[in-house]
Amino acid sequence: MLEDSLAGPAMTGVLLDERRPTPGLTLRRPEGTGETGRAVPAMRIALVGTRGVPAAYGGFETAVEEVGRRLVGRGHDVTVYCRGGDVTRQEFLGMHLVHLPAVQSRTLETLSHTAASVAHLFVHRRPDVAVVFNAANSPFLPVLKAKGIPVATHMDGLEWRRAKWGGTGRRYYRLAESLAVRWSDALIADARGIQDYYREEFGTDTTLITYGAPLLANPASHRLAELGLQPGRFHVLVARFEPENNVHLAVEGMLRSTAKHPLVVVGSAPYADQYTARIRALAGRDDRVRLAGSIYDQELLDQLYAHALTYVHGHSVGGTNPSLLRAMGARTAVLAFDVSFNREVLGADGRYFSVPQELAGLLAAAEAAPDDVLGRATRLRSRAATLYRWDDVAVKYEQLCARLVGADPVRQAASGRRLVASL
Secondary structure (H helix, E strand, O other), rough: OOOOOOOOOOOOOEEEOOOOOOOOOOOOOOOOOOOOOEEEEEEEEEEEEEOOOOOOOOOHHHHHHHHHHHHHHHOOOOEEEEEEOOOOEEEOEEEEEEEOOOOOOOOOOOHHHHHHHHHHHHOOOOOOOOEOOOOOHHHHHHHEEEEOOOOEOOHHHHHHHHOOOOHHHHHHHHHHHHHHHHOOOEEEEEEOOOOHHHHHOOOOOOOOOOOOOOEEEEOOOHHHHHHOOOOOOOOOEEEEOHHHHOOHHHHHHHHHHHOOOOEEEEEOOOOOHHHHHHHHHOOOOOOOOEEEOOOHHHHHHHHHHOOEEEEEEEEOOOOOOHHHHHHHHOOOEEEEEOHHHHHHHHHHEEEEEHHHHHHHHHHHHHHHHHHHHHHHHHHHHHHHHHOHHHHHHHHHHHHHHHHOOOOOOOOOOOHOOOOOOOO
């Protein structure tokens, strides 16, 4: 399931250019071409630190699938390290897959799998460059560097701010950030707010590479009847049940609102029993709140995104969020928690809330002015189509990898780094 939207991009919806190639169409060519028009030599690129592909969990996985297949189409050899899924599958959309085990634990799953992946790379493969996702994996970077492999680390959001981590977990993530700054040849940020954080906290620069937005084109609505819904007559929220995603705040907003359409809440969480119980208790007070659980059916999920009157987005600590981009690409108006990351993505056509009463008013106002909602939704879709294109994202990854392959693996900004003082 998507890390933040609880459904993987199964590619069953009807989309525009941003989908995978149609059968019989090949994108492969001997060399890529950067924005400057200069040819980019073919590279061997390893993508490490995620659950892998086909994408069925989170934003990282979606990025690996969308970027990886485009890099293959641009003539590069791409290897993706995977955990879970069909272990007999050795190739997907031209990407080579390596399946390795992981310890099934919230605290150890990612680290154990990355450790196995890095060991495999060290012994069996020698890519020209590696992209490691998640700053938590930074302790393994010296192993890659010892093999002479330049590394770009995708830093993700401010993971240490997530409520699910206790004091030890938060200290580890702060330490991991500083190690990634010290040992990476390049850092990737998916939002300007993340860039600002690393500039202010560590005195170091990052490369801004956002996510792409899938663009839904005239999606059907027949699956909505399975949930007792009608197009344009419900609100939807899609998120993991974690405090920083503010699912409880959204439900409380509906409880306080005069809105008549239901709020459909899609999601769950494997390690948040207490928080899930809290949400269920709140939802039980009002039949306008409908808990749909996790939805893995992409066709149904696409129809929920596309035919909701509004999409409620409570995420507060990540960067550019794939769920938010999916709602924009589905031409749905967004009511978002008021943080810089969400304002950066939505701009003037987003509507923002910080407390339940503010959301309550926004829900009621949307139902009272559907024409205004449609206008904002249309402009948000245009914004997504212009600013958040997977083709552009893939080119930026290609250019970054090409720079690292030809660059000194020792970062020039080392003098500007510092450890977090609070460690």
